Amino acid sequence: MKKTLAILLVLVMALGVLAGCGGTKDNDGEKTLIWYARINKEPDSAEVFQKVSDMAKEKIGVAVDIIALEDYHGKMPVIQASGEDYDIVYTSSVINNIYNNVNDGNLLPLDDLLKESAPKLWELFGEEIWEGVRIGGKIYGVPNQQIFARGPGYMIPTQNIKALGLDLENTKYETLEDYESYFKAIKEKTGSYGYLPSTWGGDGPQLYGFEQVIGSEIPGVIRVTDDSLEVINQYETQEFIDHINLRTRWVKEGLISPMKVTIDDVTKYLTAEDQVMPWLIFQNTCAPGAEAIFKKNNNLDVTYATKSEGLVSSYSLVSTMAAINSDSRYPEEAIKFIELLNTDPEIYNLLVYGFEGKHYTKTGDKTIELSTENSYTQPAWAIGNTFNAYILPGQDLDVHEQTKAVNDAARRSPILGFAPDQEPIKVEVANCRAVVEEYADLTDGIMDTETAYPAFIEKLKAAGCDKIIAELNKQIQEWKASK
């Protein structure tokens, strides 16, 4: 008896293994868009998503299945590669890389679809922006309206201004070197060193007048002021050497910590209001209202002591995009839904801030205060047109107009509209990425510069950085000639 039971159990388990592999989603007749959104799972997201779907059904006649996918970078490419069914996808210059997506044929060209089915969306951006996002002459994604002029800056805790007696108006804080007095003041006051997380990653090189051609960290930049558009290796420039020498010197003089710290590390520890918070952090973008968003996320008052001039580049334009699967069954509905996210403030704010009265209260026509009891917020920039977003406490009422003005006035990248083809250099790019990560400590000034720097450059050369530079130079000159 026992034996028969055991054998039965075994068989059931075996069947279970098989059954676990089958199963597909059924469609119940009505048109449903599947949207893998780069947003968070919040306690109330199911109700919010349902409401969004209902509104979409009412407005454009199609339901939307919103899937909040965390760890987007890790999961979305796998979902795409396994041929899973989806209609709308988030893609960008970094997360779920748009160039790889186009290369793999994952995305639908949107040129005709935009003009015919979503005229309002088409008119949202000028010719310049649409030109800037083209890859191989075609539009593959709709940029989320936001700050396009990416300009990094240095941020300090607001309370330090008083605690250290800083005079931001009359002191020159332009380059990292200008902060030597800041860290000296910290040391004098607290008796210990300050903390300086990485200042070269992300858009860091932009503070030194570079534009990165092929993404952050990979060798290949141009000087934005150089009209010849010559691509150079940023790691071999005097600017980089000065940067690491400065950080190394500060470590040696005991001004900054001799260990690796991240922004999360330093902003976690709060001190009393009249005390010094001993850090300075680098931020990729100092868009208008960024301090308020930082406060929303970290509950901390910060001030930009350095704001760099913004730069509009193809890279910044494609930094957050909505795109459509080339196998989508309902491309027309999908583009209409994207149009809705970008032109309809009601549906957009519902998705970003949740239900009025429950998750936030209105304090004015466009200003809101978030509820402290029920939390629901999503990153506005990952969803659609941020100019339609309600205004948070601490943001100026005209924050969106300010952003628009910054966008319009910002310097245009000399290679706006150029999209590098990475296929011929993908092995070198992969190997260089590995080398750059290995020497992250060098970039932070906590390695022995004298021996590590030459070794770093030698390894980059062996990994093929010169081939990357040569290939990019060739592509840019070809692009320039075709203009």
Add this chain to the structure above:
Amino acid sequence: MAKTNLTVQNKPAKKKGLSLNARKSLQLGVLTIPGVIWFLVFSYIPMAGAVIAFKDYKPKRGIWGSEWVGFDNFEFLFSSNDAGRLVFNTVFHNFISIFLVAFVAVAIAVFMDLVDKRIYVKTYQTMLFLPRFISWVVVGFIGTILFHYEHGILNQVVAFFGGEAVSWYLTPKYWWFIIPAFGVWKTMGYTSLVYYGTIMGIDTQIFESAEIDGANTWGKIRHITLPLLRPTIIIMSLMSVGSIMRADFGLFYYVPNNSGSLYSVTDVLDTYIFRALRGAGDMTSSAAAGLFQSVVGLIMVVTCNTIVKKFESESALF
């Protein structure tokens, strides 16, 4: 598990009626079904997917629709100027770990056998087994608590004795010891259980007759326990050799905090592949690297098995 295996092996193959034999193998056969299906579905069928290592794989075109590119995808692994260091670190750490784990686990199993009270044995086993269930990510945090420059326990101890704080995460030389230590700490419980099971399976009459002949504890261990453990040690080691090119990713990524300064010791094939290809979403190069690791593993297992067969044919795997 090993215990059951052993008892099955040790049973003398008596020649009984065919029907009984058939019935017995039917029962055993049915018991293997879940395992067989599991391996079929998750190991054998996906093996066909290894062809993408030789293709310019485009998901939209499918595996068979994509173009053949020969060995192009392997270029990434071998064009890396670190290939030598990666292979050395992977193989070196794995060899150290095979020897160290075998040594420590056998020692624990032998000591455990000397403990009389069952409750103590259970307690020790559970305590030694626990690390196996702790995720490497969590172990990474435990590492931080130990090695943090400012707040780490080790540096506080150093400071207490008046020494100068050590930048653990920036100094590679210590990690030749730290990595194996964590590796052994995590695996010894499980492996020692296998050996302990084998010792339990040894016929007690052998020990009794040894005692009558005047053998002391050490003599029994040396002349009975260890020789009888030998086949199990060889089998366990042979199985580890199969993954000689495959490092435990969590150990080498989370425990050293992925600190670039330590790569001369901690960078192994798995971490390098992860680091280089993470941003690229390049499935073909990853597949090529995985295939390379497996093929080397297969060659190693077959070679070692052949060597074992030559010297001790009974202990060989196949």
